[in-house]
Amino acid sequence: MTLVLVAALVLVGLLCSLDLLLTVGVIKRLREHTELLSRKGEATPSLATGEEVGAFSATSVDGEAVTDTMIDTETVVAFFSTTCGPCKEKLPKFVEYARSVPGGRGRVLATVIGEPGETAPMVEALRPVARVTTEDASGAMGEAFKVMAYPVVLKVNRTTDGRLLVMADRVDVDRPAVAPV
Missing domain, CATH: 1.20.5 (Single alpha-helices involved in coiled-coils or other helix-helix interfaces)
Structure with a gap:
């Protein structure tokens, strides 16, 4: 046994x-x-690092002209959609990140995609920290950056030969843009 x-x-x-x-x-x-x-x-929701940004021209919600030619130093560019769940989750983190960008509001560009009546909450959250534009899914900003999914956060900068390139196609908004001094 x-x-x-x-x-x-x-x-x-x-x-x-x-x-x-x-x-x-x-x-x-x-x-x-x-x-x-x-x-x-996450495969290519927009232009990848090293790719050239197309020409664009838009008007911010504050009436300022926003064009590709006005970007002459590193600038953070973001795209959010009113119908995107992850966009709504990422928006507060992006706003906090944008507050820490050197050069402030002048070096942050945000585009909200959606119907005019639906964009207001996102626009109001972004307005203190970014130049904000609104457009539909086939707008000039989205076309220039070849945005196919949302949210998108990029860093762009002008090269010495004058081309506007994506310098980073995946920006970590969970950390400040610069380390606190």
């Missing part, structure tokens, strides 16, 4: 070890797939 009990206990131990080994393998594989899927979901 004792011998049967010991054999059964060893068998159960081996089965549990095998199960644990398989579970660890499945968890590792799930992590790899999650990483692949997250990269695929």
